[in-house]
Amino acid sequence: MPISLDAIDRKILQALQDDGRLTNVELADRVGLSPSPCLRRVKRLEQEGVIRGYRAVIDRNAVSLGLTIFTEIKVDRHTRARADALQAALMAIPQVVSCHMVSGAPDFIAEVVVPDLAAYEALLSNVLLELPMVEDIRSNFSMRAVKTDSALPLPQE
Amino acid sequence: MPISLDAIDRKILQALQDDGRLTNVELADRVGLSPSPCLRRVKRLEQEGVIRGYRAVIDRNAVSLGLTIFTEIKVDRHTRARADALQAALMAIPQVVSCHMVSGAPDFIAEVVVPDLAAYEALLSNVLLELPMVEDIRSNFSMRAVKTDSALPLPQE
DNA sequence: TCATTATTGGCATGTTATGCCAATAATAAT
DNA sequence: ATTATTATTGGCATAACATGCCAATAATGA
Missing domain, CATH: 3.30.70.920 (Lrp/AsnC effector binding domain/regulation of amino acid metabolism (RAM) domain)
Known part of the structure; x- marks a missing residue:
């Protein structure tokens, strides 16, 4: 079963792809939520495996x-x-x-x-x-x- | 001139490659420093471009x-x-x-x-x-x- | 050995994460 | 349409964290 992602979820993924160290407060602001539900969504995305992890990108x-x-x-x-x-x-x-x-x-x-x-x-x-x-x-x-x-x-x- | 990286810098890079959202306290603990100099090193690595950014890894x-x-x-x-x-x-x-x-x-x-x-x-x-x-x-x-x-x-x- | 410089650890303050609860919005049934 | 049910939200309080400053330590070179 494919996990359903709404527009806010996609905004979250987009934002965290651009900057994986965004604070939850900043992220919430960008996607138009208050921090609390925003954090819950991020945790859910991590839990479900949509977000597989976070990486520092290193200059080779x-x-x-x-x-x-x-x-x-x-x-x-x-x-x-x-x-x-x-x-x-x-x-x-x-x-x-x-x-x-x-x-x-x-x-x-x-x-x-x-x-x-x-x-x-x-x-x-x-x-x-x-x-x-x-x-x-x-x-x-x-x-x-x-x-x-x-x-x-x-x-x- | 290549930027010189000591053993602690490499540990930091290794750790942040594994988990780009490590808190500075946790990172400091792993590399054997107190939080304050650890944060300074991370900032320096970011400043110098060794760390190019942070990314959420998303399941395609x-x-x-x-x-x-x-x-x-x-x-x-x-x-x-x-x-x-x-x-x-x-x-x-x-x-x-x-x-x-x-x-x-x-x-x-x-x-x-x-x-x-x-x-x-x-x-x-x-x-x-x-x-x-x-x-x-x-x-x-x-x-x-x-x-x-x-x-x-x-x-x- | 001593002087100089770089790096460290600890502390104080402002910011953030996180869990809980009531309120709101969305959904489904009658 | 109305009501009941469920999911989602925002706000608040507390604990953890980031961040800048300063004195102390370690490393470096004369």
């Missing part, structure tokens, strides 16, 4: 993680059925900050974050290419982050 | 954004030099939640979020394929989100 360059790679992984045809083990392996790699199983030419697309090329080479050789079901890996190096950590396009209806 | 399915596509865009060779206009155009599309210029076979990889296939078809036809410098577009549909919104692998040294 500032923490010496200047290299982002979109790594496309192709899986051996025979192991495609039991790709669960590969998923778990990918999920456990800290440098893989996001990963999707996709329907295109590659089977997985992973976003990998490392300090530099040497670190990526090490990860590729020692970790990614060691995964047994991997048939082929193609690396797309990010030369420029055009847009990152953007808010979701919440439907307004 | 809960807000009817169940379809994620990694759209690979290839640019006409002659327009590659002045790709700035394309970048700006991509950045302005709300459904594009992240986008990188890459060094591989495609020139851009965009992460697109829409409610369903019909919405993607509309975006593709009416927006993406209308961009004048685009030579080819390949769509990788996410069938399963293996890992999303993961924390950065902060170096511990």
